[in-house]
Amino acid sequence: METIYLGIIIFLFVLAVFDLMVGVSNDAVNFLNSAIGAKAASFKTIMIISAIGIFIGASLSNGMMDIARHGIYQPEHFYFEEIMCILLAVMLTDVVLLDVFNSMGMPTSTTVSMVFELLGGTFALALIKVYGDSSLELGDLINTDKALSVIMAIFVSVAIAFFFGMLVQYIARVIFSFNYQNKMKYSIGLFGGIAATAIIYFMLIKGLKDSSFMTKENLAWVKDHTAQLVLTCFVFFTVLMQILHWLKINVFKIVVLLGTFALALAFAGNDLVNFIGVPLAGYSSFIDYTTNGAGYAPDSFLMTSLLGPASTPWYFLVGAGAIMVYALFTSKKAHAVVKTSVDLSRQDEGEETFGSTPIARTLVRISLNMSNSLSRIIPEGTKNWIDSRFRKDEAIIADGGAFDLVRASVNLVLAGLLIAVGTSLKLPLSTTYVTFMVAMGSSLADRAWGRDSAVFRITGVLSVIGGWFLTAGAAFTICFFVALIIHFGGTVAIVLLIGLAAFTLIRSQVLFKKKNLKGKENETFKEIMRSTDSNQALNLMRVLTREELNKVLLYAEENFDRTVNSFINENLRGLRKAMGASKFEKQLLKQMKRTGTLAMCRLDNNTVLEKGLYYYQGNDFASELVYSIHRLCEPCLEHIDNNFNPLDVTQKNEFSEVSAKITALISSCREKLNNNAYEDFETDLATANALNAQLAHLKREELKRIQTQTGSIKVSMVYLTMIQEAQNVVTYTINLMKVNRKFQMDFEI
Known part of the structure; x- marks a missing residue:
């Protein structure tokens, strides 16, 4: 019997490797889209900086996988066999589901997918246990608070990120205008100081809060001296950025690359649980059962041990970091997901990926009516001055870039700041939601959504947002049925599901390659536009x-x-x-x-x-x-x-x-x-x-x-x-x- 479960543990880690690769493909949009969209550096340089951030973030993570151990289910009421059933169902569902979204080039949340997969698998087993034991209730077996907090985070983070992205970008554009090189003689030092301070704050509060060297004492010290740290960083970086500007160094590029590194580090350090948390929970369960379960059958040994925290061995973290770096450099699907975000936020018109929908047309019509009404109120002189700050023909955009460095800086700084603030307030914000919606809000404020493209861009944004909700529903439903099949089908069902998952992944790769070949036909159009x-x-x-x-x-x-x-x-x-x-x-x-x-x-x-x-x-x-x-x-x-x-x-x-x-x-x-x-x-x-x-x-x-x-x-x-x-x-x-x-x-x- 132990041999069968050992095989399942090995397979869970194999799935974890695939999950790391498809997860990076999906979440790469979080930290790559701004730097790539603005051409802040060569593609190779951007990838190297991101890779360093990922590897450091993964290696320094302390591996606290509490959400996979007891965040959704109450392990003291589940037997070893049931826990393994849930975890296997989660991994099979997660790998396939994320790969499907990657193939479509749609960014989604790995946190939401994992939480709702755990919820779906746990709900399936909980129904069976409640039916068989009248003394148990669903509330005893499932921690619904976590799932509800994630659902609330979807609504809150989408609205807040979009609004602040629009507001901050509008202010930044009014200050710097599109011809920003002539408008930043002294303001660039202040902007660079604020940006760099926000990024450092983000790295300390979000990126490194769970790192191995961040002990309770160090974390308490950072918390107690936050004001002094922020003030010191602000003064130091303001002076430094002004000096760099006088030395003819582009401060915006430094901010963009620093922000890219910070987001990559935070992604690897905090979202690692989404990829290896489940296999590690399974590994911990197996060790507990083989060590302490002598004389117990797998369906009679309770997994109370999962209530305690667990530290992940360093070699798992380093290995995970290496796999993530490899996936970042080799995954074509990562590039496809980044392309979706960049295309929806690009400054100029071009080939639109999405079509038109009635909702998008209605929103554009309402916006135009509101804009016309507001335009009649604002004095003509004020309108002319504001329009002078938004002259697109003066835009300084790198050759082949989708937008300029000002917007890229705002995207990264604001996304990092919102995530850091949300973390300090204990709000479960998703990095995917925040970074994507900040980028969409800033592109709207930058007047990138003209009348000829607004309906297509809005359709694209609504499609991505709809995909986030679809992720939750699909993750819950699919994992629910997969868990039931594994529970009642046993070893035969596991073998068949593994084969089905392998077939789905292979087929997805084949279809993606065909889609890629078709996409290459658009290269001629891109060359014309350049x-x-x-x-x-x-x-x-x-x-x-x-x-x-x-x-x-x-x-x-x-x-x-x-x-x-x-x-x-x-x-x-x-x-x-x-x-x-x-x-x-x-x-x-x-x-x-x-x-x-x-x-x-x-x-x-x-x-x-x-x-x-x-x-x-x-x-x-x-x-x-x-x-x-x-x-x-x-x-x-x-x-x-x-x-x-x-x-x-x-x-x-x-x-x-x-x-x-x-x-x-x-x-x-x-x-x-x-x-x-x-x-x-x-x-x-x-x-x-x-x-x-x-x-x-x-x-x-x-x-x-x-x-x-x-x-x-x-x-x-x-x-x-x-x-x-x-x-x-x-x-x-x-x-x-x-x-x-x-x-x-x-x-x-």
Whole structure:
């Protein structure tokens, strides 16, 4: 029996390794997004500073894992077997759940996931125990106060962080303006002093409060002398930062990198429990059972020992720190999560990751009405002065950066300060919630959410916030059922669940790699937006256009063929799939037009006048092509869904022949577009003319059949629609190729 539980302990530590890696991938956004978004240093430098902070924070942590030992369940009422069931369920759920969020590029809270997984697993076992023992109540088995405090922290930290992020950034921007280098002659020393003091305070109160050298005496001394420490640091750093500024050293960069180090250190030192607390609780339980459980069965030995605190051996901490550093440098998913936060807070417009929702549109509309009302009250002179501080054309943003160093400094300093204050007040604030919402509030105050992007940014923020609540619900529910399966299924269930978790993780990696390959296609657009040379931008736009139109023609080729064949063969599932693809493609077209218009801004006036018309015409023909296939699919789907009469044999044969030729024409055009080779394009033109003539003949033949009433009217109506839209597909494909050829060539044809 001990061998089985030893195997479970080993597996818990294996899962802990994966949990450390996916946890770092998720929480990397907390300390990386500001430094990376502002390009405060090279990516390698930022990663090294973060890695040092993580390793020091993990190694100095004293390993107090109380929340995993007795924070949610009351261990004196649970047997060893039940505790192991709960802990295994928590780890299986946590690894998979965090990996899913990482794959989506959505930051979430590792604290919330662990707390609610423990709550879900404990609730499952508690129900069984209460049912079997009438003397027990749920309140005796579950510590609900901790879960309720986390739920309250979600509401409180989101609102407070967003409000103060907006307020402090607005004040900072009014003081420094976007052209901050000309506005910081003496104010920079004061700002640097406040920022550095706040960061040091944050490291002492939050980052190192549970460190191995921070004894009760040292912690009491820091608490008693907080005012003196803060004042001394403020004076020292104010003088130091002013001197550094006179020495032509960018103080904002120092603040950003110092803040990045502090947040990384605090993350590793305090959130380590979220990753290794559960396996260590299992290890402690196993040691207690093997040492003191002689003569007891696993289902009769109570785990009272978990009520006491436990110190983690240093080698576990160092090992955890090393794994976290490795994950930080190698995880592509960490970069994806950081990208979500940076994209939502970037200063300029660009490709928006999220779409539009009714809630976001309503919020934007309400905000605009409030802004217009407020604008009528404020004196004109005051408005003009405030606007002069927010001139985006004066913004000093590093090449490839999403925002400037002023905002990055505010993000890090304010996030650290809010977390430190929350900790001193014993409020369970989440570092993920605070850092993300501060970044969103500061970007709103910086007028980064313009009218053309606000609805997309708000949708993104609401999606991330919704994901936080979804984390809690999913963690509780999944762990609840996993614990039940393990409890009743025993060893067989454990083996099956381990296999399912492994399959899920492997599948997630495969899907993420595919998603990554698709994401690389956006690199061309990013290069265009970074380009300052019109000729270079034009060449890149030609590449981008070929990439985008190739996808449109590929869609047209596949879905025209799928729609026609599914209708002929009465394949309802195929038609539904084609309709779904059509709706998705229309969304991509909107995004394509938006990014294309933004890219056009990088061209000079002469180039826009010469080539811009062809580009926009190509986009219009691409839209018409997609909408034609949508109009073709819609009546076909409705007809088959209603189980109406199918096409007769004559109609099937004549349209199958012409549809195969249309598919071949689209394929030929796509190949020419892909290779940017139009030498044999006249052949496609001749084929298109012949196909349109053949389709016109089919239309006349069908009208004759209607006159003689030899077939179903409903089928004839759909068939005529198919012929008309097939003609449109041929025409728009050729027109798209014509204008794209003119856009791609340096001479008129």
